[in-house]
Amino acid sequence: MTATENVAPGMPVATFTDAMSRLVSGLAVVTTRQANGRPCGLLVSSICSYSVDPPSVLVVVDHASRCRDPLAHCAEFGVHVLGHTEERTARTFASRGVDKFADVGWEWDGAVPRLCAAPIYLRCTTTAVFDHGDHTVLIGEVTRTALTEAEPLVCYRRLFHWRLRGSQVRSTL
């Protein structure tokens, strides 16, 4: 098979984003409280486990996101890994909607807006924030988890109705 090759510098953005779209990723809604007391949240695919000791996750937020400043300055934030039935929630939090929380069930968990239906909830204390390029990296120590069984909502090649079904899992790590 012939590979399509590109060599930096001058890497076209579209080539880079096309390459990254071929990475299968889970999807999560990251939430926090704004200075005005209202909740905010956005959909991210850039979520990963960062360290075990302390138990930490890493999230990357675009400077253009309205959540960037609230997240960069918050003491705590929430991560909600979505299940396959939550495509609508994913689309809502990927939008620039005025009130993304209007049609989802949520409650305050201290200062963190918690989405009730998410199968994986992590409450995180912010431990590091730094900027690189046009994004901000957030590292949060996990202080609370709530887990329920669900098939994940996953994203591949810009589709997020792609389903990773339990029956197709052949081995575990």
Ligand SMILES: Cc1cc2nc3c(=O)[nH]c(=O)nc-3n(C[C@H](O)[C@H](O)[C@H](O)COP(=O)(O)O)c2cc1C
């Ligand atoms: C599949 C998918 C993955 C995304 N991943 C990220 C991400 O990792 N980081 C990010 O800042 N934005 C990501 N976005 C874009 C935000 O969800 C989007 O810009 C959103 O409108 C930001 O909302 P806000 O301006 O209200 O914060 C993603 C969008 C989609 C559809």
